[in-house]
Amino acid sequence: MELNEAKIKYIQTWGSLATSWGVNKTMAQVHALLLVSTKPLSAEDIMDALKISRGNVNMNVRALIDWGIVKKEFVVGERKEFFVAGKDIWELFKQITKERKKREIEPVLKVLEELQQVEDNTEEGAQFKKVLGDLSSVTNQVNSMLEKAIRADEHWLLSNFTKMIKK
Amino acid sequence: MELNEAKIKYIQTWGSLATSWGVNKTMAQVHALLLVSTKPLSAEDIMDALKISRGNVNMNVRALIDWGIVKKEFVVGERKEFFVAGKDIWELFKQITKERKKREIEPVLKVLEELQQVEDNTEEGAQFKKVLGDLSSVTNQVNSMLEKAIRADEHWLLSNFTKMIKK
DNA sequence: CTAAACTTTCAATAATTATTGAAAAATAAA
DNA sequence: TTTATTTTTCAATAATTATTGAAAGTTTAG
Structure with missing residues (x-):
């Protein structure tokens, strides 16, 4: 299996798993995406990667921040916000x-x-x-x-x- | 608070709690009902107590049996099935x-x-x-x-x- | 066997929950 | 300030999940 394929499979699996524990599927996928990403991602990056709307990204990222498992990060020279998940x-x-x-x-x-x-x-x-x-x-x-x-x-x-x- | 009121409140609370853990609300309520019942209940008893359909009772009771937390019981002189939840x-x-x-x-x-x-x-x-x-x-x-x-x-x-x- | 009592199934429908997308609000640059 | 960029909100809509109820299936009694 190739790396990107594995990442996608991981993100999908995590999403469907989440639903059996009462967690929103997209929220779990956004977290999984950030977890295996090597760099901070913007709202647009997440939209593109998961093919979801801007509103959906905003809602779920906010929820993840609320849970204390994702943080905002600023990138020099960039105006928009980026997000990272703790790797521990x-x-x-x-x-x-x-x-x-x-x-x-x-x-x-x-x-x-x-x-x-x-x-x-x-x-x-x-x-x-x-x-x-x-x-x-x-x-x-x-x-x-x-x-x-x-x-x-x-x-x-x-x-x-x-x-x-x-x- | 009066006993029956308390039982109802308990059953409702358990039901809404269940949803946050990925468990069907009715399934949790049926279990809660059996748990606080002093005697085995028939499908009709459950239908009446929770105001749900026969099909719904059947589905959820079966799921509970599948999980190993509810058992069928036979009552002498009665043809239909009764159900009990373990009290431990x-x-x-x-x-x-x-x-x-x-x-x-x-x-x-x-x-x-x-x-x-x-x-x-x-x-x-x-x-x-x-x-x-x-x-x-x-x-x-x-x-x-x-x-x-x-x-x-x-x-x-x-x-x-x-x-x-x-x- | 036949009929009544009871249980199961499942397509149709309802209820709930998630998602979109465009408008409004907020923020920062010019 | 004004304008451009980015974020947030939320009513409308879509997707998912749960529930109904009647028909089909099973079991037991007579």
């Missing part, structure tokens, strides 16, 4: 984890806690509260694990995980 | 993790490996391979972590995590 994949993983945790996990925990306040002393009420409590518990555990992952260094995952499950 | 939330978490790992993470690893076979000795090719290698590495690490989580017992997450990040 561990950083990328941490950043995405951090954002999803904040945007999606923490709000769920809040709702679960709130719902547990239900006033009901029947057997059925007790069972409902049990389910909510268990959901909270597992979600909290996952949350605190992610929290620690975000703070940990690049190698904890592989090198130290074994310790955790021994006894 | 840790089991649920493990099952979902297992399925997503198999369906979504493993195929990505395969593609990444395949793409690394690209024949190219330029500087640009090297950089591309570096990015792919790093993506593989982090994905592999996450994958092996999830693998271990699936095999671990209910309390590893909370009780043993601390060990992992020390040193």
